Each structure stands twice: as structure tokens, then as C-alpha cells.
Amino acid sequence: MQALTDGSRLMTEALVKAGADVFIGYPITPANLLYAYSKNRFKTFLAAPDEITTLQWMSGFSISGKLPVTATSFPGFALMLESINMAYMMELPMVIVLVQRLGPSTGTATCGAQGDLSLLSGMLSGGYSIPVIATSNAHDCWTLADKAIKTANRLRTPVILLTSKEEAMTQFSFDLDLLESIAPVERKFHTSEEPYIPYKRDDDEIPEFLPVSTNKHQVRITASTHNEKGILEGITPAALKNTLKINEKIEKNLASYLFYELDEHPHAETLLVSWGVTANATREAAMELRKNGTPVSFFLPKTLLPLADVYAEILNRYKKIVFAEENHPGQLKKLIYGFKTPSHVHAVNKIGQMIDPQEIIEEVKKHG
Amino acid sequence: MDNQFIISETLPFCKGCGHATVSKSTEKALQKLELNPTDVILVTDIGCHGIIDKAFATHTVHGLHGRSVALGSGISAGLNNPDKKVIVFVGDGGATIGMQHLIDASHNGFNMTVVIHNNMLYGMTGGQPSEFTPEGFKTPTLPEGAQHPGYDICSLATQAGASYVRRITAIGDISEELAEAFSRKGFSLLEIMEICPSYGVKSNPGLKLKQLVKDAGIEIKIYVDKEQKAFQTQEMSNTPELLTPKLNIEKKFEAKLEKPIRMFLSGSAGEGVQSAAELFIRAGMKSGLHVTKKGSYPVTVGVGFSASHLILSPDEILYSGSPQPDVMIVTSADGLKFARKQIEKLSEDKILFIDESLEKPETKAQLISMPLRKEAGARNAMIFALFHYLQKEEFMPMETLKEVFGESKISGNKKLKELVESSF
Ligand SMILES: Cc1ncc(C[n+]2csc(CCOP(=O)(O)OP(=O)(O)O)c2C)c(N)n1
Ligand code: SF4
Numbered sequence: 001m002q003a004l005t006d007g008s009r010l011m012t013e014a015l016v017k018a019g020a021d022v023f024i025g026y027p028i029t030p031a032n033l034l035y036a037y038s039k040n041r042f043k044t045f046l047a048a049p050d051e052i053t054t055l056q057w058m059s060g061f062s063i064s065g066k067l068p069v070t071a072t073s074f075p076g077f078a079l080m081l082e083s084i085n086m087a088y089m090m091e092l093p094m095v096i097v098l099v100q101r102l103g104p105s106t107g108t109a110t111c112g113a114q115g116d117l118s119l120l121s122g123m124l125s126g127g128y129s130i131p132v133i134a135t136s137n138a139h140d141c142w143t144l145a146d147k148a149i150k151t152a153n154r155l156r157t158p159v160i161l162l163t164s165k166e167e168a169m170t171q172f173s174f175d176l177d178l179l180e181s182i183a184p185v186e187r188k189f190h191t192s193e194e195p196y197i198p199y200k201r202d203d204d205e206i207p208e209f210l211p212v213s214t215n216k217h218q219v220r221i222t223a224s225t226h227n228e229k230g231i232l233e234g235i236t237p238a239a240l241k242n243t244l245k246i247n248e249k250i251e252k253n254l255a256s257y258l259f260y261e262l263d264e265h266p267h268a269e270t271l272l273v274s275w276g277v278t279a280n281a282t283r284e285a286a287m288e289l290r291k292n293g294t295p296v297s298f299f300l301p302k303t304l305l306p307l308a309d310v311y312a313e314i315l316n317r318y319k320k321i322v323f324a325e326e327n328h329p330g331q332l333k334k335l336i337y338g339f340k341t342p343s344h345v346h347a348v349n350k351i352g353q354m355i356d357p358q359e360i361i362e363e364v365k366k367h368g
Numbered sequence: 369m370d371n372q373f374i375i376s377e378t379l380p381f382c383k384g385c386g387h388a389t390v391s392k393s394t395e396k397a398l399q400k401l402e403l404n405p406t407d408v409i410l411v412t413d414i415g416c417h418g419i420i421d422k423a424f425a426t427h428t429v430h431g432l433h434g435r436s437v438a439l440g441s442g443i444s445a446g447l448n449n450p451d452k453k454v455i456v457f458v459g460d461g462g463a464t465i466g467m468q469h470l471i472d473a474s475h476n477g478f479n480m481t482v483v484i485h486n487n488m489l490y491g492m493t494g495g496q497p498s499e500f501t502p503e504g505f506k507t508p509t510l511p512e513g514a515q516h517p518g519y520d521i522c523s524l525a526t527q528a529g530a531s532y533v534r535r536i537t538a539i540g541d542i543s544e545e546l547a548e549a550f551s552r553k554g555f556s557l558l559e560i561m562e563i564c565p566s567y568g569v570k571s572n573p574g575l576k577l578k579q580l581v582k583d584a585g586i587e588i589k590i591y592v593d594k595e596q597k598a599f600q601t602q603e604m605s606n607t608p609e610l611l612t613p614k615l616n617i618e619k620k621f622e623a624k625l626e627k628p629i630r631m632f633l634s635g636s637a638g639e640g641v642q643s644a645a646e647l648f649i650r651a652g653m654k655s656g657l658h659v660t661k662k663g664s665y666p667v668t669v670g671v672g673f674s675a676s677h678l679i680l681s682p683d684e685i686l687y688s689g690s691p692q693p694d695v696m697i698v699t700s701a702d703g704l705k706f707a708r709k710q711i712e713k714l715s716e717d718k719i720l721f722i723d724e725s726l727e728k729p730e731t732k733a734q735l736i737s738m739p740l741r742k743e744a745g746a747r748n749a750m751i752f753a754l755f756h757y758l759q760k761e762e763f764m765p766m767e768t769l770k771e772v773f774g775e776s777k778i779s780g781n782k783k784l785k786e787l788v789e790s791s792f
Contacts (some may be wrong), residue, residue, distance in 0.1 A: 003615035004646075013610040021447075041607050046445065049472050053438045056431070056469070060442015063429060086432050097748055137686075166604040170688055171646070173653050176611055186521060211449050212427040215406035222421070222430040226412075233424045234431065284686040343381075354689035 001176045007141040007167040008033035008071075010179075011097060014145035016041050019153070019185035020069045020095065024048050024057050026076055029109040030165035031099040034071035051076040055096075062092035063221055065211030067149060067185065071097035074116055075106055081123055084158055088130055088221040091207060091246065093152040100164040102351060105184045106266075111352060117331040120160060121305055121326070128247040131155070131257055132305035135160040136279030138174050141167065144259065144302060146182045151257040153185045155249060156209055158234030159257075162304065164277045164326075166354060167281070199228040199242055205249035232259075251306055259302035262314060265290065268297040270344035270364055271318035275301055275332055276330065278324045279356045287326075287361035295362065307335065318366055324348040324360050373398050373405055376423035382415075386538035386562025386577075387417045394483075397542035397550055398426075401453075408453045411440040413462035416491040416564075420457065434458075434466030437473050437482055438612030441704070444478040448601040453550060454480035458515075460500035463521060467499075468703055469519060472694075474528035477554040477598045484521065484557070487564040502584035504573040510760055517584065525557045526591045531598070532556035533591035537577055538563075554598035561586065564708035599731040620771075623655035623764040628681035632693035632710060634703035635750050637665060637674045641699070644750035645780065651772045653682040655764035660688040673706035679765075695757060696733070697721040698744070699749040704729065718762075720752050736760075748784050755792050766792055 012034055019334045023038035024046045039045050044066075048054040058068035072080065077098055087094060098120075100112040118130050133148055135141050145161060152159040180270060190196045190210040196217035199207045210221050215366075220230030220255075225239045235240040261279075263286065270308060274282035279300045286298040299314055301307075315336065321344060323333040330347045338347060348355055373395045383389045398408060408426035412418035414433035421428040433440045440456040452550050461482050463470060470482065488505055490496045493509040500518040527532045531554035536545050549558040569575050581588060596778050631648075634639040642663050649659035658678045666672040676692045694716065696711060698704050704711075704726050711720060714733035722728070724737045736756075744752035751773070757781070758769055770792065778784050 001613065001616045002619065003611065004650060005615065006612070006618060009610050016607075020692070037610055041605065041610055043603050043605070044601055046601075049468065051443075053469060053472065056435045056438035057442035057445065059431070060439050060444070061446035063439075065448025066446050082432055083435065086435075090431075109662065110539075166662070168663070170779065172657075172658045172685065172688065173617070173649070173657075176615070177574070212409050212429070212443065213452070215404060218406055218425060219427045221428070222422070223432060228449060232419065280686040280688065287686075308388070310586050313504070316740065353376060353686070353691075356689060356691050358686050 002173055003089065003176050004171055005174050005283040006033060006169060006171050007135065007138060007163060008169065010036055010138060010146040011161070012041055013096065014142045014151060015069050017182040017184065018146040018149035020067045020149050022046065022061050022066050022068045024054050024061070024068055025053050025070050026072070027053050028073045028076045028338055030101055030112070030169050031071040031073050031097065033168060034099070035096055036243065038069070039104045040274045045339035046330065050078035052083060055080040055087065058094050059087050059090065059092050060085065062087070062094050065189070065213050067153060068094045069092055070101060072105050072195065073099050074100045077116070084130070085124055088124060089156045089223040089270040090221050092158065093156055094158045095148045095152050095161055096158060097161045097163065099168045100162070110165070111220055112326065112354065113351060114164060114278065114326040114331070115334065116162070117190070117304060118329070121161070121335055127242070127361055129250055129306040130158055130160055131250060131303070132160045132162055133257065133259060134276045134302050134304050135167055135262065136276060136300050136302055138172060139178060140302065142179050143145065147257060147259065149185055151189060154256065155253055156206055157250065162276065166277045198230040199226065201245055201249070205245050205252055222324055245338065254303070254306060254308055255304055258308050260311070261300040261302070263294040264297040267295040269318065270320040270322065271315065272296055272298040272322050272324065272360060272364070273315070273332070274324040277306060279328050280361060281355050282324055285357035288357060289361055289364060304332065311336070319344060321345045322360065322363050324355050326350055326355055371395055371410070371669045374423050374424055375425045379423060382566045383418070383691045384563070384565040385527065386487055386560070387420070388484055388563070389538040389542065389701070390483060390560055391420050391423070393541055393543040393546050397546035398542065400547045401550055402455055405745040408455060409443055409530050410444065411436045411454065411456045413458040414492070415459035415461055417457050417459050417485040427683045434462045435469065436462060437466055437469035437672050440480050440482070441469065441476070441478045444480045445599060445601045448480050450553060450598070455550065456480060456482045457554050459485055459491065460488060460498045464499040469530045470525060474525040474530035474555050474557065475598050477529060477531065477599050479554060481549050481552070481556045481558065484559040485562055486564040487568060488518065488562060489567055489612060491564045491567060495564070495571065499629065502580070502586065505580070505741060508567055508571055511571065522557070522559055528718060529596050530555045530557050530592060532593050533590055533592070533598045535559040537561045537581060537588060537779040539577065548714065551589060552593070552595070553577070554596050557607070587660070608654060617650060619654060619656040621655040621765045623652070623657050623682065625657060625680065625682045625763045628679055628685065629695065629763065630690040630693045631678040632675065632680065632690065632696045632707065634673060634696065634707040634748060635677040635695065635699035636702040637670055637672055639674065639749065640747050641674040641676055641750045642777065644754055645678055647751060647752050647772050647776055648769065649678055649680065651764060651769040654768045654772060657681060657764065658683065660685050664690070672774055673702040673733060675703065675706055695719040695721070697750065697753045697757065699753060700746070703728060723749060744784060748778065748781065752787070755788060759792055
């Protein structure tokens with residue numbers, strides 16, 4: 001069934017199908033389509049008076065046993081940061097759709113970008129990670145929105161679904177029959193008669209959840225450094241251990257939310273690497289290069305944080321690597337290699353406009 | 369009476385701190401109301417008053433500085449159950465940085481009670497002044513005393529629509545007052561004037577709370593006690609799905625296109641550029657083509673240019689940018705201004721349709737000037753141009769566009785319909 005649609009529509013429907021039950025939002029371009037679709041599609045929709053309130057209300061809904069979602073762009077996301085740290089520390093399931101636009105600051109609301117990855121990689125005080133999953137085409141808007149909800153629920157954590165203006169707002173023809181069906185999330189709460197210990201972890205380091213809507217057991221939720229009982233303790237060994245365990249939970253379960261696309265050509269010495277809105281240009285560049293006799297492989301990580309070991313293994317297989325990202329410093333490249341890019345790694349970077357497949361092809365050719 | 373709500377032997381406050389009076393009286397108030405501890409959700413802010421959470425047997429939630437009221441609002445809306453009691457403890461510091469949340473909660477009427485522990489300074493950080501510090505009141509970092517009177521949060525909350533607002537002093541047993549606030553439906557606020565012995569008394573020797581409140585003209589009274597509409601969370605069932613068969617655009621015609629066409633349409637806001645563009649790609653889909661469409665307009669969508677980038681392709685479209693359009697259509701002066709740079713870059717094999725009323729820009733492209741606005745009217749110039757373009761290029765049957773046009777709202781315009789029928 002061919003439909004004229006857009007990424008926001010696919011994401012919204014997938015989020016609802018996956019079991020998200022409340023959308024809380026404050027308007028901002030280019031996230032407004034998600035807001036508009038959510039208004040009529042979500043079971044509950046609340047218009048918050050600002051983005052700090054948005055995240056606080058979401059946390060409140062999460063504490064009450066609901067699965068909240070919001071969509072925003074950098075200026076709103078910046079206001080949410082302290083509250084996202086709070087939700088991470090409290091271990092509250094929720095999904096934040098971050099639709100990237102051109103910054104810094106208010107920048108240009110109607111221009112796309114891939115400018116927020118560095119921010120996301122450093123947004124938690126302490127340098128830990130929140131799962132960040134990025135869409136790289138229309139189909140991802142569907143599947144990864146589902147996975148974001150499932151991951152948030154299973155890991156008891158906020159999850160960032162990273163996308164951008166072009167992905168969220170461009171209309172395109174799309175065969176809806178390609179979309180897999182989405183089953184609603186299964187929410188498991190503490191049921192035993194044993195007292196509930198809010199941050200006691202299972203083998204996967206995931207603590208059981210119990211909303212404050214129930215009254216059989218006391219629930220303690222806190223964002224301050226706390227022990228497994230949720231009691232603020234300062235820097236006791238038990239409290240510090242809990243802080244590290246939250247990160248361990250995110251890292252240890254990475255396999256359950258690790259998504260990437262890898263298309264390796266048996267004779268390729270060059271690997272194209274990209275993510276998000278530039279992924280499609282990279283796919284196209286790879287096809288054209290292959291058609292014209294240059295064998296290349298391409299690698300499109302979708303789970304961007306935390307970075308997986310397998311990414312290093314893939315990158316290490318190639319003599320030549322070309323990154324393409326719609327930001328100037330090359331944020332994924334920097335995340336992987338640090339401040340000094342090795343000499344076999346090249347990059348196409350640009351702001352204000354989508355990267356053209358031809359620019360990637362030229363970069364590949366330049367390095368023979 | 370045995371404690372049911374406070375399970376800790378000791379309270380974490382300095383000797384004589386007003387926060388202890390509030391906590392102890394809260395125990396009594398909750399007992400009076402015969403509440404079950406786990407039907408109470410105590411949300412505490414960051415500040416000395418906030419570290420009380422570990423002493424309570426209720427559900428406890430301890431979040432950020434200044435955000436407890438918003439967090440409590442979210443819990444209240446999430447629970448959507450007036451039988452649960454959400455209580456927020458916040459200081460005058462938290463009420464300062466999070467003032468918006470207090471106004472907002474009053475306005476929305478969330479079912480909850482906010483207890484402001486107003487000791488007129490920031491206790492936890494060493495006695496700095498807040499916006500609640502009364503005129504002349506000194507603190508360790510403000511030895512000269514505050515220049516202005518403090519906020520009257522009770523007036524503000526009352527104005528904003530709270531159901532119950534009252535200011536009291538933390539002297540003796542205040543459980544009656546707390547119980548009254550807790551028992552009200554909708555949003556209730558109790559501001560409690562307190563003393564911080566460690567910083568307040570040190571900076572204002574001989575300080576007596578009653579006298580200070582009187583001298584500062586801070587009114588101790590009930591501001592409002594009248595039930596207002598309480599917040600109710602709407603829960604809709606069976607909301608309409610976003611991906612329905614209604615979206616289906618069935619292929620009925622056959623396109624003759626070997627490689628993608630990239631189009632750049634540029635006109636004025638309010639002149640139907642976006643809807644014309646959408647009709648055109650729908651026609652493309654009816655002819656089995658893959659399509660993309662991107663709109664560009666200034667932030668104030670009602671004025672200035674309105675442009676649309678389209679791609680129609682026989683194959684799946686990956687890269688959806690359009691650095692070099694194959695055809696440009698310009699229907700207005702705003703559109704020309706916006707498109708000019710792109711026009712200059714067009715090569716000989718490209719086409720530029722332009723309304724004849726506009727100046728002819730310099731271009732290498734094949735320029736086709738037409739009385740689009742004159743014949744079809746400003747609002748329909750773009751769709752009219754698209755008909756002309758298709759007539760010239762014929763990469764999909766004219767029938768397709770006519771059919772999509774016929775199904776659309778703009779074909780309700782009789783003159784336009786006749787013009788289309790007679791011209792194509
Ligand atoms: C965003 C943010 N800014 C500043 C602080 C530092 N801080 C902690 S408590 C506090 C003020 C506490 O004063 P108040 O709310 O009146 O509570 P009290 O300590 O007097 O009970 C401040 C400014 C913080 N924790 N978070
Ligand atoms: S510093 Fe002041 S506000 Fe804090 S506990 Fe001591 S007396 Fe109370």
C-alpha cells in the first residue's frame with residue numbers, strides 16, 4: 001500500500017503501537033509534526049508550559065506507571081538536560097525524540113543538521129550514557145521508535161530517539177506493507193509480597209519497577225546519590241556502587257538495543273561511515289561507486305550511544321574510511337577517534353544543507 | 369500517639385529549625401486525615417527541608433532544586449486519582465527558581481498540596497537571599513539587608529486559580545492548618561513562615577518571627593478557600609490510527625520516466641504552492657513513481673515566499689536533497705527573490721517556467737515565460753504552471769494530474785476547472 005507520509009507520522013504511530021501512553025510537549029520546529037500527530041493519537045496528550053516542565057511532568061507520569069514521550073529540538077532539549085539527568089538517576093522509562101536542527105542556539109529552526117551527538121555523549125554529569133538511537137531512513141522511524149519504547153521499559157531508563165528536520169518533515173511515498181507489526185510493550189511491576197527495594201538489581205543490573213499508584217509497598221525514588229533502597233546517602237560505598245550500576249545496566253544490555261547496518265563488499269578497502277540524515281546519501285554513494293567499479297563497504301550505526309565494541313572491529317577492518325556527517329567537527333568521528341583523526345580516516349562535513357552523494361564520491365576518489 | 373508517617377527517630381535539621389515544626393505537624397495532620405502512608409506521595413525539593421524524605425514512610429520522591437512542584441504535578445496528573453494525596457515540600461529558594469511551576473499548578477488545579485517552607489533565605493547553600501527575603505532582612509551574604517519586599521506567592525497563586533491558599537507561621541502545632549490544606553480538592557498551597565536559626569538569626573540578632581512578619585507587612589491569613597475546577601487527565605480510547613487505508617494512493621497509470629526529476633517550485637505564501645506541489649507528487653504516485661516533497665517558507669508562514677522541492681523518480685529515492693533542480697517554476701516576486709541564486713546556477717539543459725509579469729532573470733536555462741497569474745489567478749498560478757510543465761514533458765499521463773486535480777478541493781473553483789479542461 002503506497003502512501004504519502006513523513007517520518008513524524010511513522011514515529012508517532014509506532015510509539016503509540018509500542019505502548020507509549022502519554023505525549024507531553026512544548027512546540028518547537030522541526031518537532032511540531034510529532035506534537036500535532038500526537039495530539040489526536042496518544043491516549044493522553046498534555047501541552048506543557050515549557051521544556052523543563054515537560055520533562056518533570058513526564059517523570060511524574062513515569063513514576064505513576066505510565067510511559068511518556070516528548071519531541072523537541074536543541075533549544076528545548078537544552079532546557080531538559082538537568083531533568084534528563086534526574087530521570088536517568090531515578091531510572092524512569094520514557095522516550096525523548098530529538099529532532100535536530102541547525103544550531104548553535106536558536107540557529108535556523110527550518111534547517112536540518114546532525115549537530116547534537118557531541119552534546120548527547122556528554123549530557124550526563126559523570127560521562128555516562130543514555131541509550132541514543134538514531135533513525136537513518138523512513139523504515140527506522142517505525143522500527144526504532146518501537147525499540148526505543150521497549151528499551152526504555154526494559155532497562156528502566158530514558159531513551160533518546162535521535163532524528164532530524166529532513167527525516168521528520170519531508171513527505172515521501174512509502175509502501176506501508178513493509179512495516180512489521182508492533183506488539184505493545186509488556187510492563188512488569190514488582191508483584192511479590194516481599195518489601196519492594198526500588199534499586200535492587202537483577203542479573204542484568206535492571207531494578208524492578210513499582211509505580212506510586214500502588215499501595216502495598218513503599219516506593220522511594222530519588223535523583224540524589226542513593227543506595228538501593230532509594231535513600232540519599234552521599235558518598236557511601238553502597239551509594240557510589242548504585243551510581244556505577246546504573247551505567248553498568250546501560251552498557252551490559254547494549255546487545256538488546258544495538259542497531260546498525262553493515263553492507264560489506266568482499267573487495268572493498270574503503271568503508272563509508274555515516275548516520276542519521278546522511279545515511280541515505282551514503283547508501284546512494286556506495287551504490288554508485290560500486291556500479292562504476294569502485295568496491296566500497298558502508299556502515300551505518302544507529303545505536304550511537306553507548307558505542308559498541310563491534311563498531312571498532314568493523315572500522316579496524318578497513319584501510320581507508322570516509323565519514324559523512326552534517327556537522328562541522330565530524331561528531332561521530334570525534335567520538336570514535338578523539339581529537340586526533342588518524343591519517344587513513346577522511347570526512348565530508350557540511351552545515352546548512354544535506355550532504356550530496358556526489359560529495360562523498362569525490363572524497364572517496366580523492367583518496368584513490 | 370505513635371508515629372505512622374515519620375519512621376526516623378531524629379530529624380535531619382539544626383536545632384530550632386522551622387522545618388522540624390512542619391515535619392512533626394505533617395505527621396499529626398496525616399493521622400488526623402486517617403490516610404494510609406502509601407496513599408501519600410511526598411515530593412521533596414532540594415534544600416534543607418528536602419532531606420526529610422528518608423524519614424517518611426509514605427512514597428517519597430526527591431528530585432531537583434525548584435522542580436518539585438512540576439514533578440508533583442506530573443505525578444498527580446499521572447495518577448489521576450483524587451484519593452491519592454500528593455504533597456510537595458519546597459523551600460523559598462525552590463519556589464523562587466521554580467515560580468513558574470507554582471503559577472502553573474495553581475492555574476491547572478492539579479490535585480496536590482504544596483507546602484512552602486519560607487525561611488526567607490537559602491539554608492542549604494549558606495544563607496543567601498531569595499526572592500522571598502523581606503525588605504531589610506539580612507543574610508550572611510546580604511549584610512546590608514534586602515532592598516525590596518519579598519514575593520507575595522499567596523496573592524500570585526490565588527490570582528492564578530488555586531483552590532486553597534493560606535499563609536501561617538511555624539509556631540507551635542500547625543497540624544490543623546496542614547490538615548485543612550491537605551483535605552482540599554484541587555490545588556492547595558500553604559506558605560509557612562519560618563526561621564533558620566543557623567543563618568537567619570545569626571544575621572538578624574534577636575529575630576522574632578511574629579514581630580518580623582508583622583513589621584514586614586506579611587499577611588497571615590487564608591487568601592482563598594473555594595473549590596476550583598481540578599485537573600483531570602483526559603484518557604481517550606481508540607484514538608484514530610495514523611496509518612490507515614485512506615492514505616493509500618493506488619497506481620493507475622504508467623509513467624515514462626527513466627531517471628529522477630528534481631523540481632523547485634517557488635511562489636508566495638497563501639498562493640497554493642504547497643498544495644499544488646502535493647497534487648503533483650500524488651499524480652506521480654498514481655503513475656507508479658516514487659516521490660519526495662520538502663517545503664521551505666519563512667518562520668512567519670503567512671507572508672513572503674513559499675517554496676517546495678520535489679523529486680519524482682522511477683526508482684526508490686534515497687538522497688532527498690536537490691542541489692540542482694531540473695526544472696524551476698517561479699510564480700511570484702517573492703518566489704523569484706527566494707529562487708534567484710538557484711536560477712543563476714541552472715545549466716542549459718534545465719527549464720525555468722516564470723510568470724510573465726516578473727522580470728526575466730539571467731539564466732542559461734531554457735526560459736518559458738507565461739501569463740500564469742493572469743490566466744489562472746495568483747492562487748492557482750502554480751498548479752496551472754504544473755499542468756503546462758507536464759504537457760511539455762509528458763513523463764506521466766495528463767490524465768493522472770487531471771484525476772488528482774479533480775479529486776482535490778481546488779477543483780471546486782469553477783473557473784479554474786474550466787480553464788484546466790479547455791487547456792489540457
Ligand atoms: C539548579 C540548581 N541551582 C542551585 C542549586 C544549589 N542549591 C541547593 S539548595 C539551594 C537553595 C535552598 O534553599 P531553599 O529552597 O529555600 O531551601 P532551604 O535549604 O532553606 O530549606 C540551592 C540554591 C541546585 N541544587 N540546583
Ligand atoms: S541551615 Fe537553616 S534551614 Fe537548614 S536545617 Fe539548619 S536551620 Fe534549618
